Structures are given as C-alpha cells and as structure tokens.
Amino acid sequence: MSLVKEVKDIYPDIQFIMISQVNSKDMIGKAYKNGIEYYISKPINAIEIETIINKVKNNIERDNKLTNIRQLIQGEDRKIFKKFNYEDCLKKVLYRIGIIGEAGSSDLIIIVNYIIKNNLKNKNFSLKKICLEYTDNPKTMEQRMRRAANLAIENIASIGLEDFMNEIFMDYSNSLFNFEQVRIEMNYLKNKTNKRGKVDLKKFLYGLAYHCEKIDTEYSENGL
Structure with missing residues (x-):
C-alpha cells in the first residue's frame, strides 16, 4: 500500500488492482484510500479477475479518449x-x-x-x-x-x-x-x-x- 501511494503521487494515471488474502475492512479501506481501483480477495476467481482487468482497461481507454478530445477542443x-x-x-x-x-x-x-x-x-x-x-x-x-x-x-x-x-x-x-x-x-x-x-x-x-x-x-x- 505504501508503494501504491508513492507511485500514485508520481504517476497519478496508473491504475492498480490489489489481490490479497487480508479481509480486514480497515485495511481494505486504507488500500482504496491509497489509490487502488479494485481489491480482489483470495481465493481468486479467474472470471472475476478477467472482468475487473477488462473494466480497468476500458476505464483507461475512456480516460485517454477524454484527454484527446480535451486537447483538441482546448481554446474553443x-x-x-x-x-x-x-x-x-x-x-x-x-x-x-x-x-x-x-x-x-x-x-x-x-x-x-x-x-x-x-x-x-x-x-x-x-x-x-x-x-x-x-x-x-x-x-x-x-x-x-x-x-x-x-x-x-x-x-x-x-x-x-x-x-x-x-x-x-x-x-x-x-x-x-x-x-x-x-x-x-x-x-x-x-x-x-x-x-x-x-x-x-x-x-x-x-x-x-x-x-x-x-x-x-x-x-x-x-x-x-
């Protein structure tokens, strides 16, 4: 979680998915606060992981499109x-x-x-x-x-x-x-x-x- 926070401070656009066997709500809340996008609890489910990875991928693609459009119309x-x-x-x-x-x-x-x-x-x-x-x-x-x-x-x-x-x-x-x-x-x-x-x-x-x-x-x- 410390690593996520430090990386987010430098590269805020990076998105993190965390996989852990820790089920403490306080720890999970801290993980979200430090900048992760999704938290997956072990034991893992392959379908869940694939679905979440695709969601993050789509979020990145959508954000990139938004950035491109913003740059195109900036000043208009x-x-x-x-x-x-x-x-x-x-x-x-x-x-x-x-x-x-x-x-x-x-x-x-x-x-x-x-x-x-x-x-x-x-x-x-x-x-x-x-x-x-x-x-x-x-x-x-x-x-x-x-x-x-x-x-x-x-x-x-x-x-x-x-x-x-x-x-x-x-x-x-x-x-x-x-x-x-x-x-x-x-x-x-x-x-x-x-x-x-x-x-x-x-x-x-x-x-x-x-x-x-x-x-x-x-x-x-x-x-x-």
Missing part, C-alpha cells in the same frame, strides 16, 4: 466542452452503478443535463413539466427512469453486501439514495425482510448532477 468555446463533459461524466456514473444499458439511462442523461443547464439543483421542480419538453408521454419517461433507479439501488446494495468499503458503494450509496433505504434493500437481498428500499427519484437526479458538476469544477480549477 467552453460551452461545447462542458456539454461533452457532463454527458461523458453521466455515462461513466451510470456505467459504474450498472444501469448504462437500461432504457431509462438516456432519459436520465437528458433530465440531468436540463437540471444542470437551468441550475435547478437546489430548487423544487416539476419532473412532469420537464419531461413534457421532450415527450408527449411524460409518465412513461418517468417510469423508465424510475425502473433504472430501482435497479441502481439494487446494484449498490449488492455491492455493499459483498464489500462495505467498495469505492462504488462509498461514492454513491448516500449521494444518490437515502442510505437508510439502501440498508433496507440490503436486508431484502439477505432475505431478512420483504420490504424493498425506495428511491427518491429527485434525490437520484440531484445526485447525478452533483457528481458531474463536481468533475466540471475540478476541470475549471485546473484551467480547462
């Missing part, structure tokens, strides 16, 4: 870059929480972009009215987003059951959902209750907007 109209940045960030978050392939994912991107563009993050708004700007059937659009969000809380709860210190679980369990509802979903998956965790769709949308504006702020502070 910042609004063009911001549009790409938000959408790319949203897709990355939806990918990480396992719903990028859902029908409602494109609807989520549209609505979150609208929230950011119109600065609605701290305001109460009518989701139906926003949906009406993009479809004649706002109820169906909202249902698609809700189904995607329900799948997301199930995926996050599943990750939490396997590894409470998992980076994805820590990043999104409280920012996209009410954490108490995530706990209820975890208990449901453990067959401890018949009650499922509920999703506050507006909080989910606010959370997605927060993560993408956070990335944009980091870019701005770096003069991009």
Whole structure:
C-alpha cells in the first residue's frame, strides 16, 4: 500500500488492482484510500479477475479518449466542452452503478443535463413539466427512469453486501439514495425482510448532477 501511494503521487494515471488474502475492512479501506481501483480477495476467481482487468482497461481507454478530445477542443468555446463533459461524466456514473444499458439511462442523461443547464439543483421542480419538453408521454419517461433507479439501488446494495468499503458503494450509496433505504434493500437481498428500499427519484437526479458538476469544477480549477 505504501508503494501504491508513492507511485500514485508520481504517476497519478496508473491504475492498480490489489489481490490479497487480508479481509480486514480497515485495511481494505486504507488500500482504496491509497489509490487502488479494485481489491480482489483470495481465493481468486479467474472470471472475476478477467472482468475487473477488462473494466480497468476500458476505464483507461475512456480516460485517454477524454484527454484527446480535451486537447483538441482546448481554446474553443467552453460551452461545447462542458456539454461533452457532463454527458461523458453521466455515462461513466451510470456505467459504474450498472444501469448504462437500461432504457431509462438516456432519459436520465437528458433530465440531468436540463437540471444542470437551468441550475435547478437546489430548487423544487416539476419532473412532469420537464419531461413534457421532450415527450408527449411524460409518465412513461418517468417510469423508465424510475425502473433504472430501482435497479441502481439494487446494484449498490449488492455491492455493499459483498464489500462495505467498495469505492462504488462509498461514492454513491448516500449521494444518490437515502442510505437508510439502501440498508433496507440490503436486508431484502439477505432475505431478512420483504420490504424493498425506495428511491427518491429527485434525490437520484440531484445526485447525478452533483457528481458531474463536481468533475466540471475540478476541470475549471485546473484551467480547462
């Protein structure tokens, strides 16, 4: 872990996968804090390792594409870059929480972009009215987003059951959902209750907007 931290300080783009028989949550949390991307517990599973390596590979390729595009458009109209940045960030978050392939994912991107563009993050708004700007059937659009969000809380709860210190679980369990509802979903998956965790769709949308504006702020502070 000391080696990872020292290398990350010099080469921050390097991504690490750690394999260990240590199961201490404190140690695993420290490993993530020091900069690893994934932690695999022994005994190892070849399919799991192959899947994680491919995920890291895809992350690197996506980051390289983002860097290339940023370099190409640097000095041009910042609004063009911001549009790409938000959408790319949203897709990355939806990918990480396992719903990028859902029908409602494109609807989520549209609505979150609208929230950011119109600065609605701290305001109460009518989701139906926003949906009406993009479809004649706002109820169906909202249902698609809700189904995607329900799948997301199930995926996050599943990750939490396997590894409470998992980076994805820590990043999104409280920012996209009410954490108490995530706990209820975890208990449901453990067959401890018949009650499922509920999703506050507006909080989910606010959370997605927060993560993408956070990335944009980091870019701005770096003069991009």
